[in-house]
Amino acid sequence: MEMVKLTIDGIEVEVPKGTTVIEAARQIGINIPSLCYLKGVSHTSSCRVCVVEVGPRLIASCTLPCENGMEVKTNTPKVREARRTVVELLLSNHKRECTSCNRSENCELQTLSKELNVRDIRFEGERINYEIDSSSPSLVRDQEKCVLCGRCINTCKNVQTVGAIDFSRRGFNTRVSTALDRDIAETVCVNCGQCIMACPVGALTEKENIKDVWKALADPEKFVVVQTAPAVRVALGEEFGMPIGTRVTGKMAAALRRLGFDKVFDTDFAADLTIMEEGTELLSRLEKGERLPLMTSCCPGWVKFVEHFYPELIDNLSTCKSPHEMEGAIIKHYLAEKLGVDKKNVVVVSIMPCVAKKFEGQREELSNDNLQDVDYVLTTRELAQMIKEAGIDFVKLPDEEFDNPLGESTGAAVIFGATGGVMEAALRTVYDILSGEDLKDIDYVQVRGTAGIKEAELTLPNGKTVRAAVAHGLSNARELMELVKSGEKHYDFIEVMACPGGCVTGGGQPIVDSRTQACIDVKAERAKAIYDEDKDMPIRKSHKNPYIIRLYEEFLGKPNSHKAHELLHTHYVKRDRF
Amino acid sequence: MNQQNCCCCGGNHVDERLEKVMKVIEEHKTVKGGLIPVLHEIQDTYGYLPEDILKIVSKELDIPMAEIFGVASFYSYFSLEPKGEHIIRVCLGTACYVKGAQGLIDRISKELNVEVGKTTEDGKFTLEATRCLGACGLAPVMVIGEKVYGRITPDDIPNILKEYQEK
Ligand code: SF4
Numbered sequence: 001m002e003m004v005k006l007t008i009d010g011i012e013v014e015v016p017k018g019t020t021v022i023e024a025a026r027q028i029g030i031n032i033p034s035l036c037y038l039k040g041v042s043h044t045s046s047c048r049v050c051v052v053e054v055g056p057r058l059i060a061s062c063t064l065p066c067e068n069g070m071e072v073k074t075n076t077p078k079v080r081e082a083r084r085t086v087v088e089l090l091l092s093n094h095k096r097e098c099t100s101c102n103r104s105e106n107c108e109l110q111t112l113s114k115e116l117n118v119r120d121i122r123f124e125g126e127r128i129n130y131e132i133d134s135s136s137p138s139l140v141r142d143q144e145k146c147v148l149c150g151r152c153i154n155t156c157k158n159v160q161t162v163g164a165i166d167f168s169r170r171g172f173n174t175r176v177s178t179a180l181d182r183d184i185a186e187t188v189c190v191n192c193g194q195c196i197m198a199c200p201v202g203a204l205t206e207k208e209n210i211k212d213v214w215k216a217l218a219d220p221e222k223f224v225v226v227q228t229a230p231a232v233r234v235a236l237g238e239e240f241g242m243p244i245g246t247r248v249t250g251k252m253a254a255a256l257r258r259l260g261f262d263k264v265f266d267t268d269f270a271a272d273l274t275i276m277e278e279g280t281e282l283l284s285r286l287e288k289g290e291r292l293p294l295m296t297s298c299c300p301g302w303v304k305f306v307e308h309f310y311p312e313l314i315d316n317l318s319t320c321k322s323p324h325e326m327e328g329a330i331i332k333h334y335l336a337e338k339l340g341v342d343k344k345n346v347v348v349v350s351i352m353p354c355v356a357k358k359f360e361g362q363r364e365e366l367s368n369d370n371l372q373d374v375d376y377v378l379t380t381r382e383l384a385q386m387i388k389e390a391g392i393d394f395v396k397l398p399d400e401e402f403d404n405p406l407g408e409s410t411g412a413a414v415i416f417g418a419t420g421g422v423m424e425a426a427l428r429t430v431y432d433i434l435s436g437e438d439l440k441d442i443d444y445v446q447v448r449g450t451a452g453i454k455e456a457e458l459t460l461p462n463g464k465t466v467r468a469a470v471a472h473g474l475s476n477a478r479e480l481m482e483l484v485k486s487g488e489k490h491y492d493f494i495e496v497m498a499c500p501g502g503c504v505t506g507g508g509q510p511i512v513d514s515r516t517q518a519c520i521d522v523k524a525e526r527a528k529a530i531y532d533e534d535k536d537m538p539i540r541k542s543h544k545n546p547y548i549i550r551l552y553e554e555f556l557g558k559p560n561s562h563k564a565h566e567l568l569h570t571h572y573v574k575r576d577r578f
Numbered sequence: 579m580n581q582q583n584c585c586c587c588g589g590n591h592v593d594e595r596l597e598k599v600m601k602v603i604e605e606h607k608t609v610k611g612g613l614i615p616v617l618h619e620i621q622d623t624y625g626y627l628p629e630d631i632l633k634i635v636s637k638e639l640d641i642p643m644a645e646i647f648g649v650a651s652f653y654s655y656f657s658l659e660p661k662g663e664h665i666i667r668v669c670l671g672t673a674c675y676v677k678g679a680q681g682l683i684d685r686i687s688k689e690l691n692v693e694v695g696k697t698t699e700d701g702k703f704t705l706e707a708t709r710c711l712g713a714c715g716l717a718p719v720m721v722i723g724e725k726v727y728g729r730i731t732p733d734d735i736p737n738i739l740k741e742y743q744e745k
């Protein structure tokens with residue numbers, strides 16, 4: 001690799017050619033502030049917070065490639081003053097309501113202002129009043145807090161290839177908008193929430209449902225049941241200062257009980273159920289050779305993406321509801337009666353790493369007997385907020401177990417949280433069913449890891465080959481779909497998660513600032529915790545879950561039975577691409 | 579200048595316009611930066627950028643609608659709404675502003691029930707605010723079509739508008 005040598009603040013540093021000054025400086029312990037820069041995603045160099053002195057000039061360091069012999073100064077009066085001025089200008093027309101802002105203490109603008117010691121703002125900027133767009137069940141857009149960094153736009157357009165938002169107008173009137181200023185709910189937005197993760201400030205947030213849940217908890221008539229997705233347990237701890245990738249499954253169960261939920265269940269149970277249903281669906285489609293490739297349907301962002309951009313492939317989506325919807329349906333239409341509770345009084349709350357699940361929760365296709373399968377979806381962040389509000393000292397909590405029967409799960413279920421997990425879980429079951437054995441070798445490492453598209457060709461015990469592909473991040477999914485459509489590639493089974501990394505880095509997870517993101521591969525850290533969790537589980541295959549076996553015996557009959565179809569399967573709608 | 583938007587000239591005419599636009603779209607499919615010339619063609623052909631046509635552009639050039647809207651709203655040359663038969667432009671340059679041009683705008687808005695940048699429901703008038711028109715000596719200045727009106731007061735507005743309304 002070609003190296004270049006330069007000095008930064010008199011310190012000599014050698015880096016691979018192509019490294020930017022901001023990254024080189026980080027390597028030697030100099031943090032250059034930044035705002036519009038998001039490594040690998042947003043390199044527009046528009047905010048100029050990251051200026052450094054090179055010779056007589058002030059240059060933005062986030063896009064400045066290191067050169068041999070370059071002499072960079074990052075801490076001169078001129079540099080400090082220029083940076084401060086930028087931040088003051090941003091603050092001069094900012095809706096400064098830090099005390100009540102969703103992002104307070106996790107806001108890059110607030111941090112900059114603090115680090116650069118901005119005390120008074122010398123400018124009084126004219127402001128435009130914007131209406132808050134809360135049309136979407138998943139996210140809220142408040143343009144008055146937007147600093148026009150473009151990080152959300154680059155994420156939506158390039159990482160996700162959705163392109164629901166972009167800059168519009170010019171000069172003072174510049175803003176982030178949807179096509180024709182429509183409500184975001186009326187656009188192609190798939191609700192993945194990756195723009196929220198990219199936003200350095202409080203301009204993009206989830207639609208909060210905390211109050212609804214507190215209200216249900218306080219209502220003596222209601223039987224409030226909670227379930228948690230696999231990815232929540234490897235991230236929730238971060239909200240309480242624990243390192244990225246800490247597993248807090250037991251503490252989380254304890255916290256939920258203390259918050260007052262009547263039953264603390266695990267969506268992982270339903271992930272096992274999903275595998276039973278989807279595995280069976282796969283085998284039957286393979287048998288008949290129809291509607292292949294089978295595409296997973298656990299990710300509502302991906303599902304909406306297909307509905308908008310690939311409506312011709314809708315029939316390829318698995319008809320399985322996503323796990324938390326299945327769990328909701330089972331709670332209301334099976335468990336309620338067993339517990340002697342009127343199902344109309346049951347409130348199902350899902351804790352999800354995801355904001356698209358909020359949209360999904362409201363889809364009318366996902367109800368039975370006029371009861372929504374899931375009543376409220378809270379993100380990992382919202383759960384942390386409730387725990388704080390209740391004064392629970394999370395870190396000191398003892399480990400507790402989930403309630404049963406819908407809290408028991410397997411290692412196959414927990415890996416749903418990482419990209420490749422659904423595929424691997426399905427393979428574990430399909431192999432066993434076809435071989436009639438209890439196979440020991442069950443780590444399908446081909447489908448693990450963070451490569452954008454992963455492929456595997458597997459020979460099943462019945463001699464058939466399954467061509468599988470896994471994609472995460474919608475730009476990768478789009479690439480895959482184009483390969484399928486053009487006939488260039490043939491697959492039998494495709495897993496897609498809309499968020500890069502899968503649910504562990506979903507749009508409802510703790511927000512990691514751009515500086516940390518540049519140094520730590522968050523998705524890999526959290527995925528590692530997921531696979532550790534899997535390894536520690538006594539049972540690691542869905543069909544071995546004793547409560548799943550019982551559920552089929554007592555209630556559902558066989559996978560894909562009539563009853564299962566009624567409660568656990570769904571259909572999709574075509575949408576237009578504008 | 580602005581072409582008039584006419585929607586009553588029969589199907590043939592519409593198809594011809596579409597054909598013309600489709601040809602330009604086709605030519606720019608693989609060209610980098612092809613969007614702007616395409617939008618120009620549409621603006622010139624239709625007098626504005628009709629949403630249905632933009633959808634075709636989005637699909638054919640594979641550019642998200644939000645991005646097209648971004649470009650269309652960046653340049654004042656493009657208009658996303660059909661223009662009225664008569665375009666009223668009121669100068670909001672410094673001289674005119676000082677001499678009370680805002681009053682003219684407010685009065686027109688009231689008389690015609692139309693906001694700045696918008697077109698009346700009957701499609702007769704579009705109201706626009708402009709920068710200095712270079713006729714500061716006549717401030718406040720208003721232009722309807724090609725005709726310039728200088729040193730006017732809000733109370734002159736109804737009579738001036740009448741001329742056009744009766745046409
Ligand atoms: S976005 Fe940041 S700076 Fe703005 S109000 Fe919220 S916390 Fe404060």
Ligand code: SF4
Pocket residue numbers: 139155156160162163164165188189190191192193194195196
């Ligand atoms: S939620 Fe996803 S699709 Fe919607 S605007 Fe944000 S990044 Fe784009």
Ligand code: SF4
Pocket residue numbers: 145146147148149150151152153176195198199200201203204
């Ligand atoms: S909404 Fe957030 S990410 Fe998007 S441009 Fe504004 S500040 Fe940046």
Ligand code: FES
Pocket residue numbers: 033034035036037044045046047048049050051060061062063
């Ligand atoms: S210009 Fe470098 S961070 Fe914005």
Ligand code: FES
Pocket residue numbers: 669670671672673674675709710711712713714715717719
């Ligand atoms: S300011 Fe109106 S014409 Fe110059």
